Amino acid sequence: MTESQLADAIMHEPDMVKRLASIIDVGRKKYTSLIPNLEVLARDENYIVRSHAIRSLILFFCSKAHLPMAFALLSDDPEVVVRGSAASSLGAMGFMVPESAAEIAKVLAHRLRVESIPNVRSGISAAICEIVREKRHIPWELEDSQIDWELISAVESGALPAQSKSKASDKAKR
Numbered sequence: 216m217t218e219s220q221l222a223d224a225i226m227h228e229p230d231m232v233k234r235l236a237s238i239i240d241v242g243r244k245k246y247t248s249l250i251p252n253l254e255v256l257a258r259d260e261n262y263i264v265r266s267h268a269i270r271s272l273i274l275f276f277c278s279k280a281h282l283p284m285a286f287a288l289l290s291d292d293p294e295v296v297v298r299g300s301a302a303s304s305l306g307a308m309g310f311m312v313p314e315s316a317a318e319i320a321k322v323l324a325h326r327l328r329v330e331s332i333p334n335v336r337s338g339i340s341a342a343i344c345e346i347v348r349e350k351r352h353i354p355w356e357l358e359d360s361q362i363d364w365e366l367i368s369a370v371e372s373g374a375l376p377a378q379s380k381s382k383a384s385d386k387a388k389r
Contacts, residue, residue: 218246225252231263238267242275250276257284262294269297273304277312286322289339298330299338306342317373320346324370333357343367347375 216224216237221244224237238256241249256268269288272281282305289301302323309319320343327339333356340362341353347370351363369375 216240218244218248221246222249222252225249225256235263235267238264238271239275242271245275247276250278254281254284257288262292262297265292265294266297266300270300270304273301273308277308277315279312279315282315282319289322289326295332295335298332298335302326302335302338302342306345309342309346310348316346316375320370320375321373324367327362327367336362343370346370 221237221241225241228234228237253268253272256264259265269285272278273285285301285305288297292298305319309316323339323343327336330336330339337353337355337357340357344351
């Protein structure tokens with residue numbers, strides 16, 4: 216699909232499956248001229264469209280300019296799917312863009328403390344683990360007792376434990 220066809224599809228395609236695939240394709244193909252369309256779609260009345268739009272903006276474009284939008288969807292969207300999508304996209308961005316990692320991790324850690332839906336908490340916790348490069352099994356419905364609050368406190372203080380360890384080991388190798 217060409218860029219102009221994708222522009223039309225993300226805004227007007229009546230088949231929702233095709234529309235959602237087109238939203239993701241905009242990001243995959245890095246069509247920066249369609250970012251304003253994705254910004255509009257991140258506020259769409261359909262929560263699945265919002266979820267895909269924020270994923271495309273954050274995951275594929277890794278745009279710092281869109282962090283406030285992703286943080287707002289993570290905190291304020293009434294739909295669990297959108298909050299979860301925002302969390303996972305932010306986790307991936309924090310992993311891929313180290314200069315954004317501390318800021319993203321702090322917001323995720325704060326959100327973990329106030330989020331009440333167990334499966335959203337799971338997504339947030341998994342995103343934090345991705346940023347700090349820790350492999351953990353995160354249960355689908357994360358309960359308070361299953362959260363590593365020591366890690367969360369470290370992240371809130373600005374420390375990214377796994378990155379610190381890897382930097383220290385890199386220095387030791389030199």
